[in-house]
Amino acid sequence: MSTLLSVENIGISFGGLRAVHDVSFSLRPGEILSVIGPNGAGKTTLFNMISGVYQPEQGRVRLADEDVTGMRPDLLARRGLSRTFQNLQIFQNMSVLDNAIAGYHLSERGSLLADLLHLPASRQRARNARQGALRLLDRVGLERAAETEAANLSYGRLKRLEIARALAMRPKVLLLDEPAAGCNAVETEEIDRMIVEVAAEGVAILLVEHDMKMVMRISNHIVVLDHGQKIAEGDPATVSRDPRVIAAYLGTDAAPTPEEPAHA
Ligand SMILES: Nc1ncnc2c1ncn2[C@@H]1O[C@H](COP(=O)(O)OP(=O)(O)OP(=O)(O)O)[C@@H](O)[C@H]1O
Numbered sequence: 001m002s003t004l005l006s007v008e009n010i011g012i013s014f015g016g017l018r019a020v021h022d023v024s025f026s027l028r029p030g031e032i033l034s035v036i037g038p039n040g041a042g043k044t045t046l047f048n049m050i051s052g053v054y055q056p057e058q059g060r061v062r063l064a065d066e067d068v069t070g071m072r073p074d075l076l077a078r079r080g081l082s083r084t085f086q087n088l089q090i091f092q093n094m095s096v097l098d099n100a101i102a103g104y105h106l107s108e109r110g111s112l113l114a115d116l117l118h119l120p121a122s123r124q125r126a127r128n129a130r131q132g133a134l135r136l137l138d139r140v141g142l143e144r145a146a147e148t149e150a151a152n153l154s155y156g157r158l159k160r161l162e163i164a165r166a167l168a169m170r171p172k173v174l175l176l177d178e179p180a181a182g183c184n185a186v187e188t189e190e191i192d193r194m195i196v197e198v199a200a201e202g203v204a205i206l207l208v209e210h211d212m213k214m215v216m217r218i219s220n221h222i223v224v225l226d227h228g229q230k231i232a233e234g235d236p237a238t239v240s241r242d243p244r245v246i247a248a249y250l251g252t253d254a255a256p257t258p259e260e261p262a263h264a
Pocket residue numbers: 014017019037038039040041042043044045046
């Protein structure tokens with residue numbers, strides 16, 4: 001299938017430090033691609049450049065053939081690229097349902113005037129957003145918590161809410177920054193299953209995750225960064241046996257292991 005997201009020779013420096021240098025890869029619909037690497041390798045910086053948080057100094061990002069390099073996150077969301085953050089960006093004092101509804105509004109270009117005047121078109125949009133948000137909450141197992149204030153959710157449930165909100169933007173490409181961080185084994189498995197389901201519907205998933213078991217289980221393809229550069233890529237089994245990858249992880253306890261089966 002054709003390429004949906006293409007990252008071409010992208011790079012950025014902070015002061016004298018090349019945080020990401022000359023990194024390229026591409027992503028197809030339904031594919032789960034993980035970016036891994038030791039701490040400080042440049043994974044989050046790469047995400048920030050793809051999602052418009054940082055302007056790359058070098059290289060291009062293309063989304064379905066359109067050059068979207070450095071485009072603002074809200075404009076990217078309207079074009080079908082949405083993301084979650086390493087640190088949750090949930091509205092804590094809003095209900096779970098309102099948080100999910102917010103995702104719909106972030107991806108729409110409705111008329112502010114129509115909304116203020118409560119015109120029929122905006123009422124219909126609000127009804128559609130509410131119904132869609134309820135379906136998504138059902139999907140991520142939070143339907144019973146719809147009216148709960150987000151501040152009262154466990155960490156794992158907040159993570160799922162954040163994914164639901166990103167899905168509300170109806171993305172073609174979904175960037176997930178450490179979706180399993182801080183989650184217990186059961187919560188991680190739920191998130192794992194959810195990601196595989198979303199990909200099976202054709203959404204391309206770009207994942208940054210430290211949980212190597214999860215990465216090895218669900219990824220079709222892995223890109224390995226070290227000191228801002230791509231040092232390897234391939235399927236999970238190939239990458240985990242690559243001597244450059246093993247060397248990069250030496251001295252850390254987060255190395256990928258070849259024993260983990262890839263089920264994608
Ligand atoms: N805004 C910034 N200003 C200056 N340096 C930065 C900035 N953001 C990241 N860096 C540096 O760029 C390098 C890459 O950082 P980045 O956070 O992208 O790595 P990472 O692979 O996501 O790390 P981790 O796994 O620990 O989250 C690091 O040396 C980091 O200190």
